[in-house]
Amino acid sequence: MYSEAVMDHFTNPRNVGELENADGIGEVGNPKCGDIMKMYLKINGDVIEDVKFKTFGCGSAIASSSMVTELIKGKTIQEAMKISNQDVAEELGGLPPVKMHCSVLAEQAIKSALQDYSHKTGIKIEGLEDFDFTEPEH
Amino acid sequence: MNKYIYMDNAATTKVDDKVLDVMLPYFKEEYGNPSSTYSLGVKARVAMEEARAYVAKTINAEDKEIFFTSGGSEADNWAIKGVAYANQAKGKHIITSKVEHHAVLHTCEYLEKKGYEVTYVDVDEFGMVNPKDVEDAIREDTILITIMYANNEVGTIMPIKEIGEIAKAHNIYFHTDAVQVVGVLDIDVKELNIDLLSMSAHKLHGPKGIGALYIKRGVKIDSLIIGGGQEKSRRAGTENLAGIVGMAKALELAYSDNTERNIRLIEKRDLLINKIMEAIPHTKLNGHPEKRLPGNVNVSIRFIEGEGMLLSLDMMGIAASSGSACTSGSLDPSHVLLAMGLTHEIAHGSLRLSISEENTIEDIDYVVKTLAKAVERLRLMSPLYEDFIKGE
Secondary structure, eight states: OOOHHHHHHHHSOSSBSOOTTOSEEEEEEETTTTEEEEEEEEEETTEEEEEEEEEESOHHHHHHHHHHHHHHTTOBHHHHHTOOHHHHHHHTTOOOGGGHHHHHHHHHHHHHHHHHHHHHHOOOOTTTTTOOOOOOOO | OOOOEEOBTTTOOOOOHHHHHHHTHHHHTSOOOTTOOSHHHHHHHHHHHHHHHHHHHHTTOOGGGEEEESSHHHHHHHHHHHHHHHTTTTOOEEEEETTOOHHHHHHHHHHHHTTOEEEEEOBOTTSOBOHHHHHHHOOTTEEEEEOOSBOTTTOBBOOHHHHHHHHHHTTOEEEEEOTTTTTTSOOOTTTTTOSEEEEESGGGTSOTTOEEEEEOTTOOOOOSSOSSSHHHHTSOSOOOHHHHHHHHHHHHHHHHSHHHHHHHHHHHHHHHHHHHHHHSSSEEEOSOSSSBOTTEEEEEETTSOHHHHHHHHHHTTEEOBOOOHHHHTSSSOOHHHHHTTOOHHHHHTEEEEEOOTTOOHHHHHHHHHHHHHHHHHHHHHOHHHHHHHHHO
């Protein structure tokens, strides 16, 4: 059912954990639908120096979280803003249609953490003001 | 990894060698159509009627009251739709429970769209139907009560005798989906006042694609599959003879030592439950502790989601199932667990292990050890667990 990349990221997820004194923390999803993603960002200047995640969810939710952290680590905020759920799914070698919402959650988790950073620092991030965090359809 | 441990026997079972042996001749040697009048056909008919007699005997029914179907789902559909259609002059109200198999639940929902009314009685925290709730739901226009014999997810065995008495006292047909129970517990349809009973062969080491509906003589029921005159013109289609013969053999084997086997299975089941509880904190047993199927273990493991558990177990050669939404492709987790009052979060973390005689004590140890490791890993990734630990 899952690609090799999904199984790899599920079995050996990258960047699991928490960051003390994180500059931005984002949490999306809810236990009702079975997925919660929490992202921690360490930002220096406009570079995402470190990122960690914690996820409650199925195999593809864990793999999507892991993949998105790899994609944004070391990138600038503007580069991270450009990463879409499609990028996450593609890098994972594709997700089954019923699991595409996991990649949407991963994208939203990053944006939610960036929004938190923006609120805390007052630094405006283009494209975040009108970002829609509504729960993706399963 | 060579080890493969199958602990999903409530989903399906491996066909017993003895069952396969009696089936094989009906593919290439005794392939006659039971409706044909020449000797090949007659031989097929004789084998079929012998099998029917055996199936009937196991539930204390008469031969004429057994109708072969393609399995449990067809039997459920037939019982419910057939009785509903044939008795609509009397009424259009059906009573069932919230924890039925989807073959019953979705059939009832379908009938609701066709103008029938259905009462879905609640269950208690163990998934048990209260017979009084069934009685209270009875109306003038109630034509059918359909309550499963035992629940396929949590293994709870329902008070079928009491419900049968209520149905009889009110002169209402009583159907039970006994798919999880046939071959496991002794069933006497007369003593239990059962009018219709669904069964399936593949849950008891028989083949897939064959089941039966017991229809008590005199029950008014329409046919679903119309065509030739098979099954006394009530279920058309050339009979699945190999399946029928295999089903009878599977029943014979299942009932040859079910009492002793159940004692052995219950011992292993309770060992598995206790070991899981000991090895994994924040775990809850779902279903009734005693009134449960001998092979059923169902636990909710907090702070994690079921599909991740199944993936982890599968990678280590263990087959199990979960009531998590992610494994069913739907938004909600198991309707059974939700009806029992579990929160969504806890229902998502459910795991069902259904054992058979093939599972050894070593298997149980390996499963518990593997599961505990998988749970620990997944919990370390879970924000819910993090919140819980920080809140402590």
